[in-house]
Amino acid sequence: MSLYPRPSFLAPPEAWMTAKASLALTSTRSSLGMAVDGGYGDTGDWEGRWNHVRKFLERSGPFTHPDFEPSTESLQFLLETCKVLVIGAGGLGCELLKNLALMGFRQINVIDMDTIDVSNLNRQFLFRPKDVGRPKAEVAAEFVNNRIPGCNVVPHFKKIQDFSESFYRQFHIVISGLDSIIARRWINGMLISLLNFEDGTLDPSSIIPLIDGGTEGFKGNARVILPGLTACIECTLELYPPQINFPMCTIASMPRLPEHCIEYVRVLQWPKEIPFGEGVALDGDDPEHIQWVFQKSLERAAQFNITGITYRLTQGVVKRIIPAVASTNAVVAAVCATEVFKIASSAYIPLNNYLVFNDVDGLYTYTFEAERKENCPACSQVPQDLQFSPSAKLQELLDYLTQSASLQMKSPAITATLDGKNKTLYLQTVASIEERTRPNLSKTLKELGLTNGQELAVADITTPQTVIFKLHFTT
Numbered sequence: 001m002s003l004y005p006r007p008s009f010l011a012p013p014e015a016w017m018t019a020k021a022s023l024a025l026t027s028t029r030s031s032l033g034m035a036v037d038g039g040y041g042d043t044g045d046w047e048g049r050w051n052h053v054r055k056f057l058e059r060s061g062p063f064t065h066p067d068f069e070p071s072t073e074s075l076q077f078l079l080e081t082c083k084v085l086v087i088g089a090g091g092l093g094c095e096l097l098k099n100l101a102l103m104g105f106r107q108i109n110v111i112d113m114d115t116i117d118v119s120n121l122n123r124q125f126l127f128r129p130k131d132v133g134r135p136k137a138e139v140a141a142e143f144v145n146n147r148i149p150g151c152n153v154v155p156h157f158k159k160i161q162d163f164s165e166s167f168y169r170q171f172h173i174v175i176s177g178l179d180s181i182i183a184r185r186w187i188n189g190m191l192i193s194l195l196n197f198e199d200g201t202l203d204p205s206s207i208i209p210l211i212d213g214g215t216e217g218f219k220g221n222a223r224v225i226l227p228g229l230t231a232c233i234e235c236t237l238e239l240y241p242p243q244i245n246f247p248m249c250t251i252a253s254m255p256r257l258p259e260h261c262i263e264y265v266r267v268l269q270w271p272k273e274i275p276f277g278e279g280v281a282l283d284g285d286d287p288e289h290i291q292w293v294f295q296k297s298l299e300r301a302a303q304f305n306i307t308g309i310t311y312r313l314t315q316g317v318v319k320r321i322i323p324a325v326a327s328t329n330a331v332v333a334a335v336c337a338t339e340v341f342k343i344a345s346s347a348y349i350p351l352n353n354y355l356v357f358n359d360v361d362g363l364y365t366y367t368f369e370a371e372r373k374e375n376c377p378a379c380s381q382v383p384q385d386l387q388f389s390p391s392a393k394l395q396e397l398l399d400y401l402t403q404s405a406s407l408q409m410k411s412p413a414i415t416a417t418l419d420g421k422n423k424t425l426y427l428q429t430v431a432s433i434e435e436r437t438r439p440n441l442s443k444t445l446k447e448l449g450l451t452n453g454q455e456l457a458v459a460d461i462t463t464p465q466t467v468i469f470k471l472h473f474t475t
């Protein structure tokens with residue numbers, strides 16, 4: 001059996017029923033001579049409109065899925081039934097919407113919580129100067145709907161966290177073009193929470209594939225996630241390292257790059273010389289501040305014969321700006337859209353399952369199979385173990401949750417059931433509760449009344465679901 005059964009993980013059966021029913025309807029109509037060109041007569045289509053797509057779907061080829069049978073149904077499904085959700089209407093999102101709409105996807109929803117900034121216009125090509133300040137999702141949807149007849153993009157100027165399970169359940173495929181790892185982890189957790197298990201066996205019709213694209217400067221990646229079947233975002237969380245900082249010894253004693261000199265001024269000289277008075281923090285948007293750092297960095301660079309410091313680079317380093325590159329977005333979005341097409345049509349075997357792209361130096365692509373993690377906190381259904389000594393303080397446990405490479409939580413809230421009552425041990429996000437529970441951090445686990453085998457429920461912004469940990473005391 002192939003790794004990717006066809007098409008069981010895709011459309012819930014009722015969706016296929018709808019597709020088939022509408023197909024029957026249109027074929028009746030075309031036999032009455034009311035429709036042209038394969039019977040899509042009332043969908044705004046003109047003769048030959050989908051000829052290019054039909055070449056992939058209505059004939060066999062060396063790369064088609066082993067179970068693929070050419071037919072007109074796939075195109076029908078794609079045009080009329082398949083419902084996709086695009087998360088993010090920025091650099092990747094604009095490309096994705098354009099690609100999907102031109103491929104024939106018509107039931108598209110897009111979520112983005114941002115408004116358009118003038119600095120987006122060089123690459124987010126669905127936006128114009130007159131749109132600055134308006135929600136990205138709305139403008140992108142208007143543009144695509146106006147430009148591509150029959151396409152119905154529904155915009156949502158919201159956060160992904162504003163929607164519930166029932167909203168996400170309506171889609172066949174979710175595509176994310178996000179710049180936030182937290183949001184990626186959250187949608188990953190949401191799609192996993194939609195999985196149905198019957199007697200421990202995954203019901204394939206509950207799987208909503210997630211196609212995830214990401215870019216950073218000249219580097220990018222695209223991946224296909226079949227929640228519950230293949231590696232999820234949390235399975236490979238170690239691939240997202242914490243933000244890299246330059247080693248302090250390099251900055252202080254042997255700078256080699258212009259960036260090292262700017263970091264030296266930012267980290268060491270600014271707090272020492274307090275150029276704008278006591279307590280004034282370096283503001284990356286204040287031209288006078290950047291000008292000061294720029295001049296000092298030039299002096300530092302001159303001592304070490306380093307060149308290449310500019311005002312622009314100075315601001316980039318201070319504000320940790322990674323420039324967005326339009327061509328990287330185009331490549332990654334094209335890969336993602338191709339995967340959506342492959343999965344939606346079931347005509348081709350999807351990417352298995354992770355592609356990296358890099359054109360920093362020449363051009364490089366590589367594909368590998370990211371593996372599922374046996375004890376993945378999101379998709380494994382295995383309780384998470386925490387090994388601590390009874391004399392460990394709650395603070396140590398909290399540090400582990402935030403610092404461990406496989407968890408990387410942001411502001412975990414920890415609760416436990418003690419004497420039959422739910423007790424919040426620590427919660428950071430509400431100031432009054434934080435204040436009340438802060439003393440717990442310096443107490444030991446034993447002092448808090450926790451026992452060996454105790455379950456701890458941990459909530460965090462990185463997941464829509466509470467993660468259950470089991471506490472194991474070490475001796």
Ligand SMILES: [Zn+2]
Pocket residue numbers: 231232233234235236372373376377378379380
């Ligand atoms: Zn996982």
